[in-house]
Amino acid sequence: MHFDFDMPVDRTGTASFKWDKYTEGVLPLWVADMDFVSPPPVVAALRERAAHGVFGYALAPDSLIDAISAHLLARYGWRIESEWLVWLPSVVPGLNLACRAFAEPGEAALTVTPVYPPFLKAPPDQGRRVVTVPAALAGGRWQLPLEAMEALVTPDTRVFLFCHPHNPLGRVWSKGEVAAVVQFCRRHDLVLCSDEIHCDLILDELAHVPAALASPGDADRIVTLMSPSKTFNLPGLNFAFAIVPDEQLRRRFQRPGEGLLPFPGCFAIAAAEAAYREGGDWLAELLAYLRGNRDLVERFVAESLPRVTMTHVEATYLAWLDVRELDHADAAKACLEAGVALSPGTAFGGPGFLRLNFACARSTLQEALRRLQAALG
Numbered sequence: 380m381h382f383d384f385d386m387p388v389d390r391t392g393t394a395s396f397k398w399d400k401y402t403e404g405v406l407p408l409w410v411a412d413m414d415f416v417s418p419p420p421v422v423a424a425l426r427e428r429a430a431h432g433v434f435g436y437a438l439a440p441d442s443l444i445d446a447i448s449a450h451l452l453a454r455y456g457w458r459i460e461s462e463w464l465v466w467l468p469s470v471v472p473g474l475n476l477a478c479r480a481f482a483e484p485g486e487a488a489l490t491v492t493p494v495y496p497p498f499l500k501a502p503p504d505q506g507r508r509v510v511t512v513p514a515a516l517a518g519g520r521w522q523l524p525l526e527a528m529e530a531l532v533t534p535d536t537r538v539f540l541f542c543h544p545h546n547p548l549g550r551v552w553s554k555g556e557v558a559a560v561v562q563f564c565r566r567h568d569l570v571l572c573s574d575e576i577h578c579d580l581i582l583d584e585l586a587h588v589p590a591a592l593a594s595p596g597d598a599d600r601i602v603t604l605m606s607p608s609k610t611f612n613l614p615g616l617n618f619a620f621a622i623v624p625d626e627q628l629r630r631r632f633q634r635p636g637e638g639l640l641p642f643p644g645c646f647a648i649a650a651a652e653a654a655y656r657e658g659g660d661w662l663a664e665l666l667a668y669l670r671g672n673r674d675l676v677e678r679f680v681a682e683s684l685p686r687v688t689m690t691h692v693e694a695t696y697l698a699w700l701d702v703r704e705l706d707h708a709d710a711a712k713a714c715l716e717a718g719v720a721l722s723p724g725t726a727f728g729g730p731g732f733l734r735l736n737f738a739c740a741r742s743t744l745q746e747a748l749r750r751l752q753a754a755l756g
Contacts, residue, residue, distance in 0.1 A: 382661055384415050384668040387740040400720075406747045407720045411546070411697060413612040413738035415665065420657035421611060421650045428649040437645040439466060446655040447620070454579065457589055465621040465633055466643050469614070470576050470604040472636065473621050474501040474540060477572035477602055479635035482507045482537035489532060489569070490540040491524060493547060493699070493729030498540045498574075510536065511728055514548060519690060521548040523556050525563065532567050539564050541573045543590060544581070547699045547727055547734045549692035551585040557593035565597055570628070572602045576619070579610040579662065582670050583693045591624065599625040602632055609695075610662060611654040618647035669696050672737040672744055679748045684755050696738035699724075702755060703731035710755065717754035719747045 390398040397410045416422070444461045451457040467473050478488050478501050487508040490498045494511075502509035512531050515522040541560060544551050552560075564571040573590035581587055591598040606619035623629035643651075673692045680689050686704040700721075702710040710733055711723035724732030737744055 382419075382664050384665065385740055385742070386416075387743060388414055388416060390414065401715070405715065405718055405720050406743060406750070408736045408739065408744075408747055409720045409722045409734070411609065411695075411736055411738075412614050413696065414740060414743065415612055415738065417612045417650070418654060418658040418661035420653045420661075421613070424649045424653035425646055428646055434645055437643060437648050439464075439643065439648060440652075443648055443652040443655075446652045450655040451589075455587065455589055455592065457592055459622055460624070462626075463622050463624050463629070465623060465629060467604070467606075467619040467621060467636075468617040468641055468643065469608070470574055470606055470619045471497045471501070472640055473602070473604040473619065474498060474572065474574065475505055476632055476636050477538055477540070477570065478502050478505040478507045480631045480633075481570040481572075485535070487533060487536040488538040488540055489528065489536050491528075491542070491545075493724060493727035493732065494540075494542050495546045495574070496726045498542065499728055501540070507538075514545075516690070521545070521550050521690060523552065523560065525559055528563060532563075532569075536567065536569060539569045539571050541571055541590065543573050543575050544577045544587065544694035546577060546695055547697050547722075547729075547732075549690065549695050549697060549699060551581055551583065551587060551693045554586070554588040554593050557588055557590050561590060561594035561597045561601070564600060565594075570600050570602065572604065574604045576604065576606050576609050577695045578605065580666070580669070580696060581694045582666060582673055585693055587694070591622065599628065602628065607651050607654045607658075611650075611658050613647075613650055613654065616644075616647040616650050617641075618643045618651050668741075669738060672696070672739075672741060673698070675741070675744060676735065676737050676748070679752075683748075683752050687755050696736060698735040698737060699729075700733045700735060700755075701731065702733055705755060713754045714751060717750045719750050719754070 397407045484506040487510050488502040489510045492511045512527045515524045578587045591601045603622040608614040688701045707713045714721050722734040
């Protein structure tokens with residue numbers, strides 16, 4: 380089956396956070412959602428659910444749990460139990476729950492920067508401290524700063540917030556790297572909250588190893604956050620889940636959200652089940668298309684932006700551009716003035732960088748790159 384990712388979809392005027400934030404004519408390559416129509420089975424499932432006409436409170440049916448379980452087993456060899464699942468509206472509440480559940484006010488959460496902004500916001504939003512450790516760049520590839528993590532962990536550090544695969548660095552952490560993180564958490568008695576929302580978006584011949592599988596015997600301190608939202612372009616439906624094998628840890632994780640977090644709605648449940656059960660062919664073609672867009676961006680930066688560099692994107696649909704050699708006081712503003720919205724690196728704890736979302740029709744990406752040459756060349 381062929382899915383037409385080249386077809387531009389007009390998202391303006393649809394209350395799109397991505398497209399309607401800026402004035403007409405600006406190409407938004409910033410926030411991490413894709414411009415592609417979701418898999419046909421998902422669209423069909425939503426139409427069928429809408430046709431029913433009654434939208435009452437929902438349950439998570441066994442068929443949804445079976446679809447998630449089958450997906451995790453097929454892709455990662457991870458055999459989960461249904462009671463391990465905790466339903467969430469998105470992974471961001473999961474990060475906030477982890478901070479509240481596992482650290483007391485004033486205690487610390489540790490994370491590696493640059494990183495997805497909620498990693499930096501969740502601890503202070505919940506009255507906890509955030510301690511950041513800069514990722515290391517060696518041989519043109521980002522590395523986990525394990526020695527620096529050892530130096531910066533403190534007696535009141537309680538949680539390690541782990542981005543796996545990493546947004547915005549695009550790294551697929553190897554099994555050995557992940558195991559080292561798990562063992563670090565064991566040594567310092569930390570809970571590991573592993574955000575694995577991009578785990579299905581691996582662009583290279585690399586394997587994603589869930590943190591709970593990387594170090595046998597250590598899953599009792601791991602909370603894994605996952606969602607179909609990035610993979611199948613469903614973020615507006617608000618559906619995610621945590622996998623917490625240890626019963627005591629699961630109870631601690633759930634407690635701060637009691638009475639606060641909504642249960643997933645009927646449309647989110649229908650879409651998630653259809654995506655995990657029938658979205659595989661669409662996903663395979665999506666990954667091929669994203670590889671083409673990734674390669675286009677990498678060639679463009681290498682050939683047309685002599686003072687800009689980027690590291691190779693192994694996973695996600697996000698490029699991390701180093702613009703520190705430019706004269707611009709505000710490179711993101713210069714790009715916006717050229718008609719392209721990118722995410723400023725300061726929000727990720729990476730000043731002097733920009734994040735570019737290449738999950739769009741290739742014609743849109745080509746036009747955006749043409750404009751960026753004027754702004755960043």
